[in-house]
Amino acid sequence: MIFKVFIDKEHEEEVLIYAHKETPLVTAIQQLTEEDAFILVGSNDRETVQLRPADVHCFITENNKVYALTATEKLQLKYRLYQVEAQLSEQFVKINQSCIANIRAIQRFDATISGALRVRFKNGYSDFVSRRNLKNVKERLGF
Amino acid sequence: MNQYVKQFFHRGLLFGGFGPIVLGIVYAILQETVRGFSLTGREVLLAILSTYLLAFVQAGVSVFNQIDHWPLAKSMLCHFGSLYLTYSACYLINTWIPFAPQVLLIFTAIFAAVYLIIWLTVYLIIKATGNRLNTKLN
Numbered sequence: 001m002i003f004k005v006f007i008d009k010e011h012e013e014e015v016l017i018y019a020h021k022e023t024p025l026v027t028a029i030q031q032l033t034e035e036d037a038f039i040l041v042g043s044n045d046r047e048t049v050q051l052r053p054a055d056v057h058c059f060i061t062e063n064n065k066v067y068a069l070t071a072t073e074k075l076q077l078k079y080r081l082y083q084v085e086a087q088l089s090e091q092f093v094k095i096n097q098s099c100i101a102n103i104r105a106i107q108r109f110d111a112t113i114s115g116a117l118r119v120r121f122k123n124g125y126s127d128f129v130s131r132r133n134l135k136n137v138k139e140r141l142g143f
Numbered sequence: 144m145n146q147y148v149k150q151f152f153h154r155g156l157l158f159g160g161f162g163p164i165v166l167g168i169v170y171a172i173l174q175e176t177v178r179g180f181s182l183t184g185r186e187v188l189l190a191i192l193s194t195y196l197l198a199f200v201q202a203g204v205s206v207f208n209q210i211d212h213w214p215l216a217k218s219m220l221c222h223f224g225s226l227y228l229t230y231s232a233c234y235l236i237n238t239w240i241p242f243a244p245q246v247l248l249i250f251t252a253i254f255a256a257v258y259l260i261i262w263l264t265v266y267l268i269i270k271a272t273g274n275r276l277n278t279k280l281n
Contacts, residue, residue: 106280109273113219114208115265117273128209134272141279 001025031089038087042068042075049075053092057105057121059084061098071123093140095119096130103140151206155199162198163191186237193233200229227254 001019015033019026032054039050056068059081066077066084077084085092085100095101101119109129110118117129129137170190173180182190207213207221231250234240240250 103280108280109276111266111270111273112208113215113262113266114205114222115262115269116205116209117269117276138272138276141276143275143279 031091034089040068040077040079040084042077044073044075051075053088053102054104057102057123058125058127059092059100060125060127069121069123069125090140093133093137095133095137096128099127101127147206147210150209151203154205155203158202159195159199162194162196162201165198166190166194190237193236197229197233200225223255223258226258227251230254 015029017026017029038053040053040056042049042051051068051070055070057071058069059077060067060069061081066079066081068075068077081098081100085094088100091103092100093103101121105122107120107122110120112118112128117134118126119129120126170182170187204222204225207225208218210218213221231247231254234250235242240246
């Protein structure tokens with residue numbers, strides 16, 4: 001597949017793909033484009049910032065507040081978790097009632113002595129895969 | 144309130160009711176299979192309350208293993224200890240086992256063996272699942 005980029009401030013930003021069939025690459029580009037179009041607004045003690053879902057490692061709920069955890073920051077969102085979930089691409093998967101994980105940001109899965117499956121994210125955060133969501137996680141990872 | 148204490152009570156309240164349900168099934172089977180099986184109201188009440196507590200603790204103690212800053216030995220000891228004490232107390236209160244040293248020794252050995260087998264089985268299954276998922280991440 002030939003790849004071309006035209007930097008033109010006058011032209012509307014768009015991604016066009018001519019492909020013989022829908023491949024994983026086409027799907028991935030489509031997902032990236034959709035994610036890029038969805039901008040979240042999060043805030044911490046100091047500032048309010050815009051962030052792309054792709055930069056978020058996971059979305060969590062704590063004390064009825066929704067947070068986006070990036071590589072370095074924890075930003076509070078003004079959305080409900082289900083509202084965020086509805087806007088996210090296939091690259092995100094709900095791992096338990098209060099956590100939506102970015103598959104690209106998962107470092108590894110660990111078994112715990114309690115018989116639970118723990119997800120360790122690249123930013124150091126860890127959470128558990130609930131039994132209810134395990135099937136979904138497996139499917140998203142291609143099982 | 145500490146989040147782990149909250150989770151302990153939350154899980155306990157969710158699953159505590161299963162204790163008396165299992166008890167009822169066992170009593171129904173005993174009534175059908177054991178001739179002359181009967182219980183007093185007091186025995187039934189004691190059995191219901193103690194099995195509710197048993198299921199409550201059984202569900203709640205899984206929290207011990209999720210306290211990340213606890214060392215593995217402490218988590219397991221608290222998990223095993225809480226279950227062992229609750230099960231022993233429940234069995235003794237209901238006189239399902241007699242209060243005799245030999246019997247308690249056998250009960251302890253069986254309890255520890257079953258605990259180890261169940262733990263090992265669950266752990267190995269989850270570990271295998273985790274390993275399979277990790278191959279898809281890399």
